[in-house]
Amino acid sequence: VAITIRDVAQQAGVSTATVSRALRGLPNVDEQTRDRVRKVAADLDYVISPSASRLASGRTGSIAVVTPHIARWFFGMILSGVESVLQNAGMDVLLISVSTADGPTQNFVAPKLRRRVDGVLVLVLPPEDEQLQAILELGMPTSLIGVSQPGVTSVTIDDVLAARIATQHLINLGHRRIGVIAGQPIRGPFTAEHNRNRGFLTALSDAGIEFDPMLETFGYFTIQGGEQAMTALLTLPNRPTAVMCMSDEMAYGAMRALRSHGLQPGRDVSLVGIDGHDMSEFLDLSTVAQPVADLGRIAAESLLQQIVNGVSAELPGEVRLPTQLIVRGSTAPLSVHV
């Protein structure tokens, strides 16, 4: 029942080869012929069979987006940027989630990608992640988002700088006893977290402040985690007057912890985040905003480049997008009588 290229060819009085060329916009086709073929194809309601096309051409016309999360704001935003670019380029977007918790029964995605996609976009998997390694070993066009890996195309922000700006902001306000809510206790190099930690420490040491290890806590990039981390900081004998949170969502949790203790963000303890989450304006959180959707867009574009130019065409670039400090009510000058 399905219409094939042969039907179109017959109706248009040309060969299937000509139909193929005409419909794909290839050169060396008489415009008259092309129009006729187009019309017949439209009349017959013909749609090309992707499977057949892929089998014959060797290109899949699809790209896999591998992500550890789908529902979280940061990932959704990136995904959104990625999808729009890829859709516009006529590429199929294969959505694949991986659990970062590497259980033994973890099913590997890399093998599935092998003959299925032309390229892979990987969202913030740490460099030591087995899934990521397996994907890179595939040797196909790949772009990383949110982390950089030597020799691989990547799009990130300057995490060191972002954290430094956030921290410097607190320092500028007169704070000296500054806590930090990080993600996890252990993290490899080249991760956003690692870099943000460096930025944090750099800012402190640049200002001649010695960091008290007691002021480091972990919020696992969740609201709840941030709340617990802040609570821990508040129960310290000598609590910080300001806290740098490595994500906005952890800062939300921190805000809540403050309120539970009858404290007010900004007035009693200053709080700054990193992300530029949609909700931060609403919650009056100072933050270092990153162009999240752009991360996705640019990574997608760079991946498309790799695919058309061939993998080995250019040296893979490591694109860094700028961030911006947004000052709101959650940060305020250190008042002397605290």
Added chain:
Amino acid sequence: VAITIRDVAQQAGVSTATVSRALRGLPNVDEQTRDRVRKVAADLDYVISPSASRLASGRTGSIAVVTPHIARWFFGMILSGVESVLQNAGMDVLLISVSTADGPTQNFVAPKLRRRVDGVLVLVLPPEDEQLQAILELGMPTSLIGVSQPGVTSVTIDDVLAARIATQHLINLGHRRIGVIAGQPIRGPFTAEHNRNRGFLTALSDAGIEFDPMLETFGYFTIQGGEQAMTALLTLPNRPTAVMCMSDEMAYGAMRALRSHGLQPGRDVSLVGIDGHDMSEFLDLSTVAQPVADLGRIAAESLLQQIVNGVSAELPGEVRLPTQLIVRGSTAPLSVHV
């Protein structure tokens, strides 16, 4: 350079047909043979070519998920549920976003789906949406999420009931002058919004309360919209003592508007939302929670059913998932001296 089924067949000393059967777990294959084939395939690092398989079998092994939004919480949650089920079923998930704003240059997705996927999952497109209609006319297995359409499989909550519960909650607290923040002024039947509006009005009339049309505002399902809507309500000569918001995010905006006016949610004006957004616990918003990820999961499962059973196997079901009122600080009894 790529290994094909022929290489495996040769190495294993069998025909390609046997390899195909063995690897796919079909019956009528000697277990000895199967093991040998499996081993050879593994040794050769053989992966099947999806394109070839699809072309030969006619099945694509993929499902399209069509959504108007990717980055919004509600959609991300659904997507997350959908993806996990589909991934487990070994299906490829094609992510496709459509703009609901039907501009003239709107590119239709329906044609692209035709030979590309085995089924389609559509997220909350209103029944009158052209894209949705075009997709349904394809006649392929389809499941709807968030809206129901006669004759089509769908998974929703009982929106009438959800709104009724939310409104009843306000009434029970003694409120009589109750406003509503809806999405848009015009909406067709069978939409969540339409139903929530009915539930709202029903609850009022059941309680013998006459609804003042002045108390109906529109927040377009965004925070900002909710803020503006609430502001409008607050500037009314006779402002409501409670407001039913058709989404949590609009309620967040409403909260903000209240604060801008020196009012406190719960104490001065009661606010209830619908969704059960992650952030609502944090913001102390009373809400009617819906099992969002489950919506996606169940719709995906029901779509898989349709695909294996054939479209016409069973009457398409309209599944309704339960909701739950969660009372928090944003709603409180009407105090007499307001």
Added chain:
DNA sequence: TTGTAAGCGTTATCAT
């Protein structure tokens, strides 16, 4: 500019 025809790598039918 257009046509011919040989693949592309499976699956499925029909034998054996």
Added chain:
DNA sequence: ATGATAACGCTTACAA
């Protein structure tokens, strides 16, 4: 239980 082999629907040298 296994093997031959004809599809599947398109792309792409190569010829004309």
